[in-house]
Amino acid sequence: MGWKPDRKIKKPLYTQIAEYIENGIIEGRFPVDKPLPSERSLADLCGVNRSTVVAAYSELEANGLIERKKGSGTMISRDIWDLTKKRIPSWNRYIEAGTFLPNIPVMQRIRKQTDESDLINLASGELSSDLFPNEFLRDILAANQFTSNLGYDHQQGNLELRKTIVDHVRKYREIVTEPASVLITSGAQQAIHLVIECLLKPGDAVVVEDPSYSYSLPIFKSAGLKVFPLTVTKNGINPAGLIDLHKKHQIKMIFLNPIFQNPTGTLLPYKQRKEILDISSKFGIPIIEDDPYSLLSFSDDHPATLKSMDSNGNVLYISSLSKIAAPGLRIGWIIGPTSVIERLADAKQQFDFGHSSISQWVGSQFLSSDYFDVHIHLLREELRKRRDTLINHLNDYFGNKIKYYIPMGGIHMWCEFKRDIDEILLLEESIKEGVIFAPGSILGTRKRCIRITYGRATEEQIHQGIRHLFHAYEKIK
Ligand SMILES: Cc1ncc(COP(=O)(O)O)c(C=O)c1O
Incomplete structure (x- = not known):
């Protein structure tokens, strides 16, 4: 047996050994009537600890491929070719093989x-739960006023909620839009995910702020994107850095959380917001403005969203109720050109058939109420x-x-x-x-x-x- 597990690859050693034995059994390299190598000798042959071999054999045993009896060593299961025998799938291998990456x-x-x-x-x-609008939500739910349709709704989300969001963003975020340009999502998170999955392809270069919430998301890597971080200081990101990155890497999209950024809490100064919009227009690079926090200003100065300053249509605007009401509602939205919104809505329908009608109704009642202010x-x-x-x-x-x-x-x-x-x-x-x-x-x-x-x-x-x-x-x- 000249084979040894490869220590340079990411796959755990015990999985490599289990796979090697499994393939050997299928291909007949390990005859059915002969014992498999003992734990100690297999460990020596593979140059690993005995515990690694024990883990490999345990997995093969759990999958019904081998049998281990005290005194008579490790044998290939006699029923291995018996299709009626029930076997447990190698879940660990499936878990490791998926293309969607786990959290770090x-x-x-x-x-x-x-x-x-x-x-x-x-x-x-x-937010802590005492900061949610608990009483308001309890009252409207208790008042039995829910009359909306409980069937599958419009693929962009409930029209009443979209109209409410149009009014809301005009009043609070100076964004002028229409219901056809709004897609309701399961939080801002799903909006980011839809953008990544539908508008980008593996190998595309994107810019994220460093540090940032986006930086922490394995969804960028899972989609095979090349992520280029742009440093955030107390004064936000430096627009010149963006131009440099674009010249070197042909940037396809810029992800920004310009107002009270997660994690730095910083506000991108107006001058840079303007410059970044100019760069975006000059090179035709879309900006994804992720804006869950802009209503949480500690002064009466309300910073202008990039979307409100964007006369060209370069910005896709994302926000949600998570940081201003309650994340459990899972109400988010994305605003952009209708062609883009329809594309994302089509994907959302394939993923989950739209958002909960009850939650959309609650969100709409809350956003349009006098209590919101x-x-x-x-x-x-x-x-x-x-x-x-x-x-x-x-x-x-x-x-x-x-x-x-x-x-x-x-x-x-x-x-x-x-x-x-x-x-x-x-x-x-x-x-x-x-x-x-x-x-x-x-x-x-x-x-x-x-x-x-x-x-x-x-x-x-x-x-x-x-x-x-x-x-x-x-x-x-
Ligand atoms: C900047 C930013 N974007 C998006 C999200 C996702 O929020 P949600 O999906 O709950 O709206 C968060 C959550 O912490 C965030 O900080």
């Missing part, structure tokens, strides 16, 4: 910890208080050991430690102390940075969370 392990770990433990949560990019006002006030509390406690505990951008809206704050720290080690220590945050390395290329979200925790929890974070920071010195 740190992200999975954060998700598991926030789902399953009582940690103070400064990691999840969402009251809610947004209360939300902004509360988030501003939480931001200030965060700043106060960061200053008290960390003093000049940390630098941060002061967010003028939204729910995220980006912090950079002045000394070299390993943010993953800090994350692990922090979890032990009782707090969790998002390490910068999952959101971009910059070192020594973390994202703290102040939308999810109460002021008291923010205080305790920063205290725990500080203890963890001291421990990893």
Whole structure:
């Protein structure tokens, strides 16, 4: 047996060994009446630990291909060619083979910890449930006024909701559009996914901000896109960097979250917004404006969305109710030229046959109610208080050991430690102390940075969370 597993490829060694044995059985290289190599000798032949062979044999046994009996070694299953015998598929191999990539392990770990433990949560990019319009939603649901059709709705989403969104974006985001140019999606996330799947092809070059929410999404990689990060500083991205990237890589699309960006909390200054639109028009590169946070401004100055400044039709505009009402409604929308919207709607119909009628109805009632303004006002006030509390406690505990951008809206704050720290080690220590945050390395290329979200925790929890974070920071010195 001259074969050895390949350590350079990503596939786990035990899977490679299991596949090798399975193919050998099918091709007759391992005769049915002879024992397979013992665990120890196979480990020696393959140059791996015995535990790796044990894992490979366990998988083959679970799949019904081999039988293991104490004393008589490992035999090929006598029923292997008996089609009536029930076998379990090699699920692990299917799991590893899919083209849609899983979340990166740190992200999975954060998700598991926030789902399953009582940690103070400064990691999840969402509001705490007391900030949802709970009473309003309970009242309209209790009033039994739901009369909409419960059949499959229009493929772009419920017309009433689309009309409401048209009014909403005209009033709050200075965007002039019409229902035919709106597609209702399952959150902003699905809108981003639809754009990637329908308007781009493998090998296309796209620009995302670094750091950014988009950077953290494996959906770009799953689609085979080449992702080029453009650095976000306190003053946003540098438009000249965009031109350089375009000259080198023929950029096909630009993904931006210009207002109270996740994770930096920054607002792209007006001048750069204008310059980026000019670049987009000059080179004909579409911009995907992802805008879940623009209504959460802490001042009365409402920054203009790129879409509202776009006279050419270069911007596809995405937003949702997740950060201004409740993410569980899963109401998002995308606005753009009707030909694009129809293409995306056709794909959405294939994916899920449209969004829940009840949720669309609730979303429409909420957005068109008089209470909407009251809610947004209360939300902004509360988030501003939480931001200030965060700043106060960061200053008290960390003093000049940390630098941060002061967010003028939204729910995220980006912090950079002045000394070299390993943010993953800090994350692990922090979890032990009782707090969790998002390490910068999952959101971009910059070192020594973390994202703290102040939308999810109460002021008291923010205080305790920063205290725990500080203890963890001291421990990893
Ligand atoms: C910038 C940005 N875009 C999109 C999303 C997805 O949000 P949703 O699908 O809940 O609307 C998020 C969530 O955190 C986000 O921060």
